[in-house]
Amino acid sequence: MNVALGVGGGIAAYKSAELARALMERGFTVNVVMTASAEEFIRPLTFAALTGRKVITGLFSAASSEATLSSAIEHIRVAQENQILVVAPATADLLAKFAHGLADDFLTTTYLAFTGRVVLAPAMNTNMWNHPATQENLKILRARGHEIVEPDEGVLACGMVGPGRLADPQRIAELVAAGKVEPRRDLEGETVLITAGPTQEPLDAVRYITNRSSGKMGYALAEEAVARGARVVLVSGPVNLAEPRGVEVIHVLTAIEMRQAVMDHLNDATMIVKSAAVADYHRADAPKHKVKKTAARMSLELDPTPDILAEIGRKKGDRLLVGFAAETENLLEEARRKLESKNCDMIVANLVSQEGIGFDSDENEVVLVERTGETIPVRRASKRAIAGRIFDEMIRLRLALHASQ
Numbered sequence: 040m041n042v043a044l045g046v047g048g049g050i051a052a053y054k055s056a057e058l059a060r061a062l063m064e065r066g067f068t069v070n071v072v073m074t075a076s077a078e079e080f081i082r083p084l085t086f087a088a089l090t091g092r093k094v095i096t097g098l099f100s101a102a103s104s105e106a107t108l109s110s111a112i113e114h115i116r117v118a119q120e121n122q123i124l125v126v127a128p129a130t131a132d133l134l135a136k137f138a139h140g141l142a143d144d145f146l147t148t149t150y151l152a153f154t155g156r157v158v159l160a161p162a163m164n165t166n167m168w169n170h171p172a173t174q175e176n177l178k179i180l181r182a183r184g185h186e187i188v189e190p191d192e193g194v195l196a197c198g199m200v201g202p203g204r205l206a207d208p209q210r211i212a213e214l215v216a217a218g219k220v221e222p223r224r225d226l227e228g229e230t231v232l233i234t235a236g237p238t239q240e241p242l243d244a245v246r247y248i249t250n251r252s253s254g255k256m257g258y259a260l261a262e263e264a265v266a267r268g269a270r271v272v273l274v275s276g277p278v279n280l281a282e283p284r285g286v287e288v289i290h291v292l293t294a295i296e297m298r299q300a301v302m303d304h305l306n307d308a309t310m311i312v313k314s315a316a317v318a319d320y321h322r323a324d325a326p327k328h329k330v331k332k333t334a335a336r337m338s339l340e341l342d343p344t345p346d347i348l349a350e351i352g353r354k355k356g357d358r359l360l361v362g363f364a365a366e367t368e369n370l371l372e373e374a375r376r377k378l379e380s381k382n383c384d385m386i387v388a389n390l391v392s393q394e395g396i397g398f399d400s401d402e403n404e405v406v407l408v409e410r411t412g413e414t415i416p417v418r419r420a421s422k423r424a425i426a427g428r429i430f431d432e433m434i435r436l437r438l439a440l441h442a443s444q
């Protein structure tokens with residue numbers, strides 16, 4: 040079987056030489072295509088010597104003045120003659136170009152002409168990896184059915200510690216040889232009940248009070264859980280977000296409606312993640328008509344809304360319950376207090392006073408405060424990446440809680 044091995048311009052390009060060899064050891068014929076940037080990191084001669092085959096570099100280098108038609112359309116030939124396209128390292132730039140259909144060099148043009156199996160092994164600096172633009176591009180590429188070999192965590196060439204290191208070339212070769220790289224399905228069999236967004240509590244027919252919340256964190260949690268094989272029920276307050284695919288979405292407006300929807304689905308749930316910013320107060324006797332404006336001062340009498348988290352805490356049994364705490368001060372103290380008083384297994388705490396993260400942002404930075412006494416800081420990352428960490432910890436926590444019983 041023929042593999043087109045695309046090499047992008049990253050520090051890890053030198054590891055592609057080992058990957059080329061590992062693929063050949065597994066019986067593949069390897070045709071290397073390098074981007075111009077990749078040539079800054081490793082010479083085409085290395086791949087030519089290893090594979091014994093011509094290495095393709097420029098889109099137009101094959102088309103000399105005596106070029107025949109067949110050499111002039113070489114990217115189409117490469118696309119047709121290879122059954123698998125493996126790109127390693129897949130740079131942030133290549134992921135963006137593939138996701139959006141840009142075709143300004145041989146590799147990106149070949150990608151567009153290619154109809155076979157695509158395996159992408161990204162490698163880049165942690166911040167580049169966590170950037171919402173990169174994560175959005177990955178989402179597009181995953182939805183297209185491409186297989187992503189997630190980068191490893193560790194010390195990167197730039198000195199940062201985190202995800203971004205090219206997966207081990209031997210492992211990439213094994214995954215290519217084994218067939219489709221299946222996404223992680225470690226939430227299979229779970230029913231995850233998630234709440235997201237704010238609630239709206241009417242003051243009269245046209246006015247309401249609400250909380251600041253875009254719902255992005257809850258929707259990212261739903262997308263992550265469904266991608267990892269869970270059945271997901273998402274109870275959503277009013278937000279401006281598209282419904283995640285494969286998720287059962289129940290739209291509600293008020294805290295009372297949210298409580299009802301949650302209680303209706305509590306029995307089925309094995310994990311509950313309450314990320315919604317539920318209004319704490321409402322006007323129980325809100326008039327059905329519009330209250331006319333006058334010059335007089337007005338005071339409102341508000342009643343507390345039902346405490347949904349506390350009620351689930353009382354009824355949860357052995358379900359895993361995760362709450363959120365958005366605080367402006369004393370973050371850990373408040374998170375621990377909430378963990379105890381609401382009988383949660385974990386609190387995802389964030390300081391909402393920080394610029395650029397939280398509420399409307401695509402990024403967040405949180406601390407996971409767990410029933411086991413552990414406190415795990417999760418550095419600034421896309422909400423989808425944070426969602427991934429939350430589920431990783433929930434799975435670990437369940438095992439730890441079972442082991443201690």
Ligand SMILES: Cc1cc2nc3c(=O)[nH]c(=O)nc-3n(C[C@H](O)[C@H](O)[C@H](O)COP(=O)(O)O)c2cc1C
Pocket residue numbers: 046047048049050051074075076077128129130131132133162163164167
């Ligand atoms: C020293 C150096 C190291 C780089 N390492 C990476 C990397 O590991 N991953 C990445 O996505 N981009 C990296 N870049 C940036 C890419 O080289 C740059 O985005 C380039 O346009 C990628 O081209 P390509 O995608 O066509 O290969 C690096 C740049 C330099 C100068």
